[in-house]
Amino acid sequence: MILDVDGVAFNYRSAPVIRDITFDLRPHQILAILGPNGVGKTTLLKCMNAILRPRAGSVLIEGADLLTADRMEIARKVGYVPQRCEAARLTVFDAVLLGRRPHIGWDVTEKDIRIVEAAIRMLSLENLTLRYIDEMSGGELQKVSIARALVQEPRVLLLDEPTSSLDLKNQIEILGIVRHVTAEHDVAAVMTMHDLNMALRYADRFILLKDGVIHAAGGSDVVTPEIIEAVYGVPVTVERYNGYRFVVPLEPESA
């Protein structure tokens, strides 16, 4: 196992947000965390790199406890792509180079520059190297954010709604990159998502949260009309097309 989450719970002030979250993940797997707004998807993600400190439970990466490690050590194991990233007047290259922060001593080395250059090519950003990121589109910025997390050379990649503000083409491109990276390298990815059909298409494992606990977990076969209706309160049918499952919401009167 590359990632072991055991009994994680988090309270906001005194109200419990999530509790009893237990799952594990192997290298090359992509996990989608699903559930309605406010159910604690992002909270769970932030507990997995100690941006939020869980009240209970443990997070292990390759057997090593993450929650007792210092921030720099965590940053060498977990790459985090937040939902929004501020765009300063920084070039694409420098913005990605920032991802080497956990590895940099006093100054960047030739190795850091080479890694960043490779990551920029991996995400097809090579023609934008010297563009300022405050002049870029949402899709390009998201790629920069992902490239930054990749050059951290993490074992686990956390992505908070990586496609939420992107058009169809960019959604497919970004998720394709995540799948490519997890397939080619010894890493696992965890992402929170709203788009069930995109999740079904790109993820291998699924966790559906309801009221702060895991309602269902497993492969794509857990995404059934019953469970979707229980979690989201919306009647749906699950159709198959080209080997993929598709969730289609039903009109209230036809349900």
Place this chain on the structure above:
Amino acid sequence: MHFADGAIPADYMGYVRRKHLWILGGVVLLFLLLIVSISVGAVSIPPYEVFLSIVNGIVDRINLLLNPGTALNPSSTDRIVWNIRLPQALAAIVAGVGLSVAGVAMQSILRNPLGSPFTLGISNAGAFGAAVSVIVLGTGQMHSTVADAVTLNNPYVTTLVAFIFCLLATAVILLISRIRGASPEVMVLAGVALSSLFTAGTMFLQYFADDTQLAAVVFWTFGDVGRASWQELGIMAFVTIAASLYFIANRWNYNAIDAGDETAKGLGVSVERVRDVGMVVAALVSAVIVSFLGVIGFVGLVCPHMVRRLIGDDQRYLIPGSCVMGGILLLASDTVARIIVAPYILPVAVLTAFLGAPVFIYLLLRGYRR
């Protein structure tokens, strides 16, 4: 993860070299300006002689250190250069560097383009502290009627009290930014409130001051770089250099914070600690400069923005660039202040306010995006 096939991109390396050239060019300009600044005044000295006097003076002083028996034998030019103009010019550079680097750090730490020791009320808090020290503790007085003749019986007590009040204002700013978020509006309004409070406090104290104390306090509210002795200059230079090195060492952390708190935490930065320590260091620099020279406004706000325009937001270049720009701007302002209404000499703070206020309004009009 492995990225075995990475190359060194020539265009990026060229870009980095250009940034370094900008900063190097600034340093050269600062040095030329130093010579010009010393050469102009009531007695004008040709730049070449200024240069010779500085070089000879340094050689003589090193000689004096090595052979304690020998004596300095300064010409009248050397006296003007070494006793009057050089300390003033160096004080302008040190204060400019210190205020500017404090400003650039605050702008990043608070994620707020309007951050600076002056706009956040920290400078005025320091001036109030100096007033408390001068009037209540009796550590300073005027000893003649010449414009820059304010002396401190005990400059270290004054600095300490000013520093304590700077820290107090900093703590309030940090507390407000924690509770209400560090949005530009909140920060500027908090700064206005703090400035008014401390200015009112200073005025209240002035009411109870005798003539000499009153004169001393009034001079604090108009910052003037002509006040510094060599010893005070040494203290300011030490603190400013130490703080600048601290900020430069944290350049990656500030770049990370500029990308958002969560991104920064994900990159291993202890955001809260970097923020608190950075604010205290920035307050220390501001306090030392304010307590020796008085309130010099807008340098800390304006210089970083001029540098942002020239070389962007990357803290690796922005912090050293702001240091250089701060030195250039305050030295140029002081040179102009010395000759604009000659034979009278204006406090440099009057000139920086003329320069800074329009830039401040421009920033408000343009919007907060950095």
